[in-house]
Amino acid sequence: MEKQVIIATKNKGKAKELEKMFSTFNIKVKTLLDFPDAIDVEETGSTFEENAILKAETISQQYNIMTIADDSGLVIDALDGRPGIYSARYAGEDKDDEANIDKVLAEMIDIPNDDRSAKFYCALAIAIPGKETITVSGTCEGEILRERKGDNGFGYDPIFFIKDKGLTMAELSSEEKNRISHRAKAVNKLPAILQNLFDLGDQK
Numbered sequence: 186m187e188k189q190v191i192i193a194t195k196n197k198g199k200a201k202e203l204e205k206m207f208s209t210f211n212i213k214v215k216t217l218l219d220f221p222d223a224i225d226v227e228e229t230g231s232t233f234e235e236n237a238i239l240k241a242e243t244i245s246q247q248y249n250i251m252t253i254a255d256d257s258g259l260v261i262d263a264l265d266g267r268p269g270i271y272s273a274r275y276a277g278e279d280k281d282d283e284a285n286i287d288k289v290l291a292e293m294i295d296i297p298n299d300d301r302s303a304k305f306y307c308a309l310a311i312a313i314p315g316k317e318t319i320t321v322s323g324t325c326e327g328e329i330l331r332e333r334k335g336d337n338g339f340g341y342d343p344i345f346f347i348k349d350k351g352l353t354m355a356e357l358s359s360e361e362k363n364r365i366s367h368r369a370k371a372v373n374k375l376p377a378i379l380q381n382l383f384d385l386g387d388q389k
């Protein structure tokens with residue numbers, strides 16, 4: 186049977202980036218759009234890794250197919266790591282990107298320019314039926330601006346400034362974001378792991 190993987194995310198921005206990154210692997214990529222009855226996993230973990238594992242294992246057990254889940258977020262030093270694992274729901278359960286940005290900007294209004302460092306963090310969990318779940322992670326360093334710049338990407342991208350580039354994440358092309366992002370850095374650790382896993386036995 187052809188190797189296949191489910192990317193278990195309901196976030197369209199993430200799904201698009203991950204589908205693109207996985208297109209280089211010799212594997213059929215499915216998303217939760219292909220599985221409308223997928224369980225809605227509650228993110229009850231206290232770390233990105235725990236939440237990624239919860240999402241990946243629940244869906245891989247439901248369908249008996251290898252599943253990758255991404256749990257990610259923005260970690261701001263001056264806010265003691267917030268919004269962190271609560272990034273998607275920072276301003277409320279309706280997961281409104283614009284409201285989330287407004288909340289961060291308001292909380293940081295008195296934070297001086299040289300104390301606005303932050304990072305994006307991405308944990309990926311790979312759950313394969315009958316095998317132990319594996320996690321990898323990646324980070325991307327930046328600074329939080331005082332206003333939005335750029336329209337690409339999703340989430341907090343318009344206020345996340347990357348010094349090396351002199352641009353926000355939302356001003357990068359999708360190709361460029363996919364080269365340097367926290368998600369790309371995590372995905373880049375996968376080929377060796379996937380190779381190893383496939384060599385261990387049959388993959389449905």
Ligand SMILES: O=c1[nH]c(=O)c2ncn([C@@H]3O[C@H](COP(=O)(O)OP(=O)(O)OP(=O)(O)O)[C@@H](O)[C@H]3O)c2[nH]1
Pocket residue numbers: 193194195196199228255256257258259272273274285305338339340341342343345354366368
């Ligand atoms: O500007 C951003 N650029 C990114 O590249 C990025 N990656 C993550 N994030 C933020 O972190 C939340 C993830 O939370 P999260 O991992 O729980 O995902 P989610 O709830 O959106 O979807 P799901 O995968 O759980 O179904 C997202 O909603 C965003 O607010 C990002 N923001």
Ligand SMILES: [Mg+2]
Pocket residue numbers: 228273
């Ligand atoms: Mg989520």
